Amino acid sequence: MSISIADELRRIAKGEILSDNWSREIYSVDASHYAIKPSVVVCPLDKQDVEKISKYSFSMNVPITARGAGTGLLGQSLSNSIVMDFTKHMNKITEIANDYVEVQPGVVKGILDRELKKRGKFLPPDPASSNYCTIGGMIANNSSGAHCLGYGSTIDFLQEVGVVYSDGNTGRVNGNGKSQDLRTRNLLGLLSPYLGTIQSRYPKVTKNSCGYRLDAVMSDQGFSPHKIFAASEGTLGILTSARLKILDIPLYRHLLVLGFGDLLAAVSEVPRILRFSPVALEMLDHTVVSHGEKNKHQQFSTDTGCILFVEFAGDRIRDTEGRLKACKEKLSGKCTIMESVSDEQSMTRIWEARKGALNRVMRLAYGSRKPIGLIEDTVVKPSLLHAYTQYLLQAYSDSKLDYVVYGHVGDGNLHTRPLIDISYKSEVELIERLAQQVFGKVIGFGGTITGEHGDGLARVKHIPSVYGNEMFSVFLQVKKLFDPKFLLNPGKKILPTVMP
Ligand SMILES: Cc1cc2nc3c(=O)[nH]c(=O)nc-3n(C[C@H](O)[C@H](O)[C@H](O)COP(=O)(O)OP(=O)(O)OC[C@H]3O[C@@H](n4cnc5c(N)ncnc54)[C@H](O)[C@@H]3O)c2cc1C
Numbered sequence: 454m455s456i457s458i459a460d461e462l463r464r465i466a467k468g469e470i471l472s473d474n475w476s477r478e479i480y481s482v483d484a485s486h487y488a489i490k491p492s493v494v495v496c497p498l499d500k501q502d503v504e505k506i507s508k509y510s511f512s513m514n515v516p517i518t519a520r521g522a523g524t525g526l527l528g529q530s531l532s533n534s535i536v537m538d539f540t541k542h543m544n545k546i547t548e549i550a551n552d553y554v555e556v557q558p559g560v561v562k563g564i565l566d567r568e569l570k571k572r573g574k575f576l577p578p579d580p581a582s583s584n585y586c587t588i589g590g591m592i593a594n595n596s597s598g599a600h601c602l603g604y605g606s607t608i609d610f611l612q613e614v615g616v617v618y619s620d621g622n623t624g625r626v627n628g629n630g631k632s633q634d635l636r637t638r639n640l641l642g643l644l645s646p647y648l649g650t651i652q653s654r655y656p657k658v659t660k661n662s663c664g665y666r667l668d669a670v671m672s673d674q675g676f677s678p679h680k681i682f683a684a685s686e687g688t689l690g691i692l693t694s695a696r697l698k699i700l701d702i703p704l705y706r707h708l709l710v711l712g713f714g715d716l717l718a719a720v721s722e723v724p725r726i727l728r729f730s731p732v733a734l735e736m737l738d739h740t741v742v743s744h745g746e747k748n749k750h751q752q753f754s755t756d757t758g759c760i761l762f763v764e765f766a767g768d769r770i771r772d773t774e775g776r777l778k779a780c781k782e783k784l785s786g787k788c789t790i791m792e793s794v795s796d797e798q799s800m801t802r803i804w805e806a807r808k809g810a811l812n813r814v815m816r817l818a819y820g821s822r823k824p825i826g827l828i829e830d831t832v833v834k835p836s837l838l839h840a841y842t843q844y845l846l847q848a849y850s851d852s853k854l855d856y857v858v859y860g861h862v863g864d865g866n867l868h869t870r871p872l873i874d875i876s877y878k879s880e881v882e883l884i885e886r887l888a889q890q891v892f893g894k895v896i897g898f899g900g901t902i903t904g905e906h907g908d909g910l911a912r913v914k915h916i917p918s919v920y921g922n923e924m925f926s927v928f929l930q931v932k933k934l935f936d937p938k939f940l941l942n943p944g945k946k947i948l949p950t951v952m953p
Pocket residue numbers: 483484518519520521522523524525526529530539558559579580581582585586587588589590591592593594595596597598599685686687688690691692693811812905906942
């Protein structure tokens with residue numbers, strides 16, 4: 454089957470069609486623990502290629518999964534059908550204006566960052582994977598990063614998308630009421646009766662990548678149909694371009710690194726620190742700090758129980774320094790100030806150390822004993838973070854599990870991974886039980902089970918528990934509206950059991 458599809462695609466498209474075993478092997482993995490071999494990989498040369506391939510797939514009922522850099526942590530870009538790689542050709546920055554940037558989906562975030570910086574601009578969402586990950590992947594996962602606290606996630610910057618639907622038709626979708634196609638007009642009709650449910654059912658937290666973000670589509674800012682594609686994991690349309698808002702780099706920045714006795718002591722200070730409006734408030738626990746490499750990026754004492762990184766930024770130096778000073782005074786006697794820097798070189802050095810956290814965590818893997826991600830991206834309100842962290846640590850202790858904890862504590866977003874020996878069925882069952890328990894607590898606290906990493910294969914079955922059956926039935930109608938044959942990235946966002 455794969456040979457004939459590959460041959461057909463070679464006839465249709467201008468970009469590369471890869472059907473050899475080695476290429477398919479490479480695309481069978483991402484940054485999760487899943488492995489699924491695609492039947493064929495396509496690297497579209499341009500939008501017309503995407504349209505033609507989609508039309509062919511629609512007529513033959515063959516699924517397509519879009520792929521950026523494959524740094525998704527939950528198996529989002531894996532499929533046994535066609536995988537469409539945007540990094541090879543559709544990776545251009547097409548326009549940099551004063552307050553927005555227009556890109557193709559395969560552009561790497563780090564490359565965009567460098568171009569924007571030359572003009573004194575930036576696109577704030579900053580995943581630790583930004584040297585590799587693409588804007589298409591960031592939109593589809595609604596990625597964020599350390600500076601989400603001050604500026605927001607990718608969804609907050611998205612202004613317009615160019616999209617190819619599952620049947621090969623195209624759309625340009627934005628929030629200014631112009632150029633809306635039939636699907637997005639129907640979306641308004643579909644969602645309008647559920648406005649009240651949407652307002653009451655969504656987690657009240659600052660970041661969320663779970664399910665479809667109908668709350669951002671139907672918000673106080675009006676109808677924003679383009680936002681349906683953020684966090685949708687390529688299940689509603691294939692993005693061929695995007696316009697995102699950009700900001701001026703702030704004139705003044707200052708970074709504090711604070712050492713605390715332990716994790717709970719650190720998180721208990723989070724609500725107090727937030728009063729001084731930092732743009733980033735990040736945490737590494739003792740295990741992550743002590744597994745750092747002894748190199749230029751690793752400079753923190755391993756005696757420290759837990760580290761917080763607090764960044765202040767603004768265009769008025771007196772205001773920025775005033776908040777910094779007041780924060781330091783408030784924390785006096787509660788922690789050690791390990792670093793207090795405002796020069797760019799020091800800040801880059803320190804942020805690199807924070808960005809390397811997941812890579813260091815992954816090095817804790819020993820044979821089949823691995824730091825497993827399933828409950829690794831929960832979000833609760835910062836005021837509940839201390840209670841939630843206590844609960845989590847107790848759950849780990851009851852299950853006799855070693856673990857790491859780090860993350861974006863200013864948003865109440867904890868990254869945590871227990872060390873699980875996946876060769877034992879009992880341990881795999883244990884992590885599933887732990888997930889049920891921990892997700893139950895997070896949902897009870899009004900939080901979300903994923904703030905920025907997405908649902909992928911690992912969390913898709915937990916989506917209905919976050920939103921309830923009525924909201925989930927709306928998700929299903931949205932999916933049917935955009936992708937009636939369920940051909941776009943099947944098995945993601947909507948449980949395979951409810952597919953036709
Ligand atoms: C070491 C490490 C650190 C990380 N740190 C962070 C972090 O700090 N913050 C954070 O938010 N995430 C983080 N991540 C997760 C991941 O890097 C991000 O979600 C990233 O944005 C994914 O981008 P990608 O290009 O690799 O996408 P992929 O993994 O290739 O794809 C992700 C999803 O996007 C879809 N997609 C890709 N292109 C398109 C398109 N053109 N049209 C429609 N759908 C598309 C795919 O189908 C898939 O569902 C980290 C991952 C790693 C490995």
